[in-house]
Amino acid sequence: MSSLNSQGSHALLAELVGLSRWLAVPERRLQAARGLAQRLGADDLLLFTHDPEIEGVLPAPGFARTLPDGRSWRAFLSAVQTHGTYHGELAVPSDGSQQSVLGVAADDGTLVVLLGGAPLPEEVLVLRPLLPMLAAALRGEVATRSATAQAVLAEQSNAEAEALALSLDRARARLEALAHENGRLYREAQEAVRARDQFLSIASHELRTPLTGMKSGVQILRRMHDRGEGSSPRAEQVLQRVEIAVDRLSELTQDLLDVASLRLGRLPLHLQSVDLVHLAKHVAGERREYLDARYTLEVSVVAPTPMVLGDPTRLEQVAANVLDNAIKYSPAGGNISVLLEPHDGGALLHVRDSGIGVPIGCVETIFEPFGRAPNAQRQHVPGMGLGLFLCRQIVEQHAGRVWVESPGENCGTTVNVWLPAAREKCV
Amino acid sequence: MFSGRRVLLVDDDDGIREMLAIGLQDEGLDVRAARDGLQALALLADWHPDAIVLDLMMPTMDGWMFRDEQRRHGLAPGVPVVIVSAALDLDRHVELLGAATSLVKPFDFAALLATLQRVMGDPESLT
Numbered sequence: 001m002s003s004l005n006s007q008g009s010h011a012l013l014a015e016l017v018g019l020s021r022w023l024a025v026p027e028r029r030l031q032a033a034r035g036l037a038q039r040l041g042a043d044d045l046l047l048f049t050h051d052p053e054i055e056g057v058l059p060a061p062g063f064a065r066t067l068p069d070g071r072s073w074r075a076f077l078s079a080v081q082t083h084g085t086y087h088g089e090l091a092v093p094s095d096g097s098q099q100s101v102l103g104v105a106a107d108d109g110t111l112v113v114l115l116g117g118a119p120l121p122e123e124v125l126v127l128r129p130l131l132p133m134l135a136a137a138l139r140g141e142v143a144t145r146s147a148t149a150q151a152v153l154a155e156q157s158n159a160e161a162e163a164l165a166l167s168l169d170r171a172r173a174r175l176e177a178l179a180h181e182n183g184r185l186y187r188e189a190q191e192a193v194r195a196r197d198q199f200l201s202i203a204s205h206e207l208r209t210p211l212t213g214m215k216s217g218v219q220i221l222r223r224m225h226d227r228g229e230g231s232s233p234r235a236e237q238v239l240q241r242v243e244i245a246v247d248r249l250s251e252l253t254q255d256l257l258d259v260a261s262l263r264l265g266r267l268p269l270h271l272q273s274v275d276l277v278h279l280a281k282h283v284a285g286e287r288r289e290y291l292d293a294r295y296t297l298e299v300s301v302v303a304p305t306p307m308v309l310g311d312p313t314r315l316e317q318v319a320a321n322v323l324d325n326a327i328k329y330s331p332a333g334g335n336i337s338v339l340l341e342p343h344d345g346g347a348l349l350h351v352r353d354s355g356i357g358v359p360i361g362c363v364e365t366i367f368e369p370f371g372r373a374p375n376a377q378r379q380h381v382p383g384m385g386l387g388l389f390l391c392r393q394i395v396e397q398h399a400g401r402v403w404v405e406s407p408g409e410n411c412g413t414t415v416n417v418w419l420p421a422a423r424e425k426c427v
Numbered sequence: 428m429f430s431g432r433r434v435l436l437v438d439d440d441d442g443i444r445e446m447l448a449i450g451l452q453d454e455g456l457d458v459r460a461a462r463d464g465l466q467a468l469a470l471l472a473d474w475h476p477d478a479i480v481l482d483l484m485m486p487t488m489d490g491w492m493f494r495d496e497q498r499r500h501g502l503a504p505g506v507p508v509v510i511v512s513a514a515l516d517l518d519r520h521v522e523l524l525g526a527a528t529s530l531v532k533p534f535d536f537a538a539l540l541a542t543l544q545r546v547m548g549d550p551e552s553l554t
Contacts, residue, residue, distance in 0.1 A: 208533055331487050332487060379489075
């Protein structure tokens with residue numbers, strides 16, 4: 001049957017394939033892979049596995065996380081999956097067994113091998129730099145096996161040939177499907193890492209802003225105090241700003257805690273009858289106190305609006321968030337109108353602004369955790385992307401709905417919150 | 428220490444802007460404040476500061492665009508700029524924007540004073 005060009009390569013390849021069985025014992029996995037890599041003279045090794053005990057892409061201890069040229073393993077895998085993939089079933093004469101192998105040999109001698117017996121490979125070993133001799137040997141082996149299979153096919157009956165071809169095709173299809181699945185998992189993992197990094201960056205920036213106010217404010221107050229001006233109107237002005245910064249930091253940390261709670265289940269609600277009109281007027285009144293002349297903020301009750309059953313603290317959080325968004329996303333100022341009306345057996349709150357709007361196709365993105373519209377990010381409007389996510393979770397826990405309408409960028413936004421009526425009179 | 432020296436303060440956060448303005452005025456500085464690059468450009472049209480304290484991430488006109496426009500219109504050329512930001516990799520932004528230096532938020536107020544004193548130089552030596 002087939003043979004490899006080099007006895008040395010042959011032995012290594014046999015060891016590589018034999019490793020797949022040995023790797024079936026989880027405790028030996030890293031130890032075995034590392035030992036093999038060292039014997040091959042490889043300076044990097046990644047072990048990718050579906051084993052829940054070793055989930056994800058792990059560098060073996062002592063090996064680098066990136067290729068010597070700076071590329072990530074994932075980028076490398078993507079490249080070799082696009083160019084030059086070799087696959088087939090390899091015979092290993094030393095024990096006469098058959099192993100399914102998908103080998104991806106890159107031009108630089110790097111070899112990616114999906115190892116494992118039927119039905120599906122379980123491991124991906126990436127060895128670098130694998131001896132170029134071995135990479136070439138693998139290519140030669142695959143080509144030889146292919147030629148041999150064709151020769152066998154020519155000599156056997158049509159029925160046997162078709163059965164063998166079908167078997168080979170199925171094996172190949174399984175391996176290709178696995179390669180495709182691995183690619184998808186890599187992309188998902190990459191996206192998760194990117195989202196985490198982006199969140200850390202945004203959260204860090206958002207938390208630093210109120211911290212800066214608190215730190216500077218307290219230090220300025222200390223200097224005023226040392227000069228005997230600690231009770232001056234200017235000191236009072238700074239103190240008020242410090243208090244606002246403390247409140248802002250508390251809100252941000254509360255949002256983060258709420259998100260953490262939601263990952264464990266629902267937010268606890270303390271239900272009672274709530275007058276949404278009163279609540280909206282109260283929240284708007286608080287904001288009017290600090291809005292400058294660029295803004296107008298009006299609350300209108302279109303028609304008697306029913307009471308709702310809800311947690312007043314959580315519903316105030318929703319109203320405050322929606323109103324704060326209207327202000328924040330109107331950096332040049334403008335009119336903000338709050339309308340309340342009865343609708344579909346409940347109370348409907350609309351908050352309209354004339355701000356930067358939401359790009360077409362993004363009205364759902366902004367409800368995702370850490371989801372922000374591209375124009376908001378581009379224009380450096382501060383925010384962690386948690387407010388509307390939390391609003392929707394809270395409103396839906398009240399059996400209500402929240403949705404956003406916007407004609408597009410720079411055309412303003414309307415946020416609508418509908419809550420079912422409590423079985424009481426209208427106000 | 429700063430008697431008569433002028434500082435333009437550009438930051439979109441109302442609290443930070445107001446507190447720093449009060450703190451710097453208490454040290455004897457003549458302070459004008461802007462909430463974004465656009466307001467800052469308008470102030471520079473008829474007022475020449477000795478230093479600019481500049482946040483980077485601001486709505487309407489951010490710090491990068493402000494520097495572009497400032498240079499394009501030849502406003503306050505050569506005036507040292509101190510970047511104050513929570514942005515990552517501030518050293519690179521200092522270089523790209525031709526700023527004198529930077530302070531990472533949250534910074535010490537005393538560090539801002541020391542930085543301003545350093546970048547504006549000793550007024551006696553300028554005369």
